[in-house]
Amino acid sequence: MKILTTVKKVVDVELNMHVKDGAIVEDGLQYVINAWDENAVEASVQLKENNKAETTLVSVGGGDNTDIIRKCYAMGIENGIHIDDPALDKADSSVFAKVLQKVYENGAYDLVITGKQAQDTDSGQTGIMLAEYLGVPCVSNVIAIEVADEQHIKVSRLGDAGTEIVELELPAVVTVSDSINEPRLPQMRGIMMAKKKKIKKMDLAALGTSYDDLGGTGLKSEVIEFMASKTREAGQKFEGDPAEITAQVVGLLANEAKVF
Numbered sequence: 001m002k003i004l005t006t007v008k009k010v011v012d013v014e015l016n017m018h019v020k021d022g023a024i025v026e027d028g029l030q031y032v033i034n035a036w037d038e039n040a041v042e043a044s045v046q047l048k049e050n051n052k053a054e055t056t057l058v059s060v061g062g063g064d065n066t067d068i069i070r071k072c073y074a075m076g077i078e079n080g081i082h083i084d085d086p087a088l089d090k091a092d093s094s095v096f097a098k099v100l101q102k103v104y105e106n107g108a109y110d111l112v113i114t115g116k117q118a119q120d121t122d123s124g125q126t127g128i129m130l131a132e133y134l135g136v137p138c139v140s141n142v143i144a145i146e147v148a149d150e151q152h153i154k155v156s157r158l159g160d161a162g163t164e165i166v167e168l169e170l171p172a173v174v175t176v177s178d179s180i181n182e183p184r185l186p187q188m189r190g191i192m193m194a195k196k197k198k199i200k201k202m203d204l205a206a207l208g209t210s211y212d213d214l215g216g217t218g219l220k221s222e223v224i225e226f227m228a229s230k231t232r233e234a235g236q237k238f239e240g241d242p243a244e245i246t247a248q249v250v251g252l253l254a255n256e257a258k259v260f
Contacts, residue, residue, distance in 0.1 A: 005113045080199045114127035116140060141175065145174065
């Protein structure tokens with residue numbers, strides 16, 4: 001089984017972010033592997049260890065994406081592809097899905113594993129769009145993957161009414177939930193070996209396509225501006241007699257909050 005895993009580089013949302021003139025201030029930002037994609041990497045490595053699958057990772061972005069790929073190498077991924085093309089700076093989910101389609105077609109993979117969503121946009125569209133463009137079955141929000149035989153996998157997904165079990169004929173695409181596993185911490189030996197491994201770097205021309213061919217001139221979605229979320233106002237603290245406090249709170253709820 002040949003597995004293609006997708007990884008996105010995202011801003012570390014644990015850090016404070018600032019917005020100015022409708023854009024995110026880049027100074028001081030740090031980037032990490034998208035959390036759900038890290039679960040996808042772990043799922044792929046487990047399939048490699050338990051079912052002798054061949055694992056390949058693809059990441060789209062600038063030069064510092066190589067650090068992301070090397071971390072995935074340290075986790076156990078075997079091969080890495082870095083798609084670096086400045087034309088993709090403003091690409092949307094559809095364009096990224098078509099880029100991945102080209103990568104898939106060049107590699108003849110059996111299974112594509114992506115994270116359910118990205119922690120920067122929370123869009124959750126790219127993996128599902130990829131399956132549509134490829135014309136293969138897709139299951140989202142997956143929490144377990146089991147190899148049934150060479151042509152089939154069985155997956156469990158979190159559905160609206162509970163856990164659903166679906167059997168898929170390969171090739172297929174699955175998008176995984178963060179409930180599927182606990183990503184491993186790379187060991188020192190893996191980190192040192194990852195530094196020496198080659199990364200296959202490609203641009204759109206090397207993929208045999210162009211930004212126009214991918215639909216870049218007619219984006220289906222576009223970020224217009226970023227807006228900082230409103231800060232929560234400080235609460236009020238009441239001290240004193242319980243009866244008096246109750247009267248004060250009720251008065252504020254009725255006159256200021258207008259909940260009564």
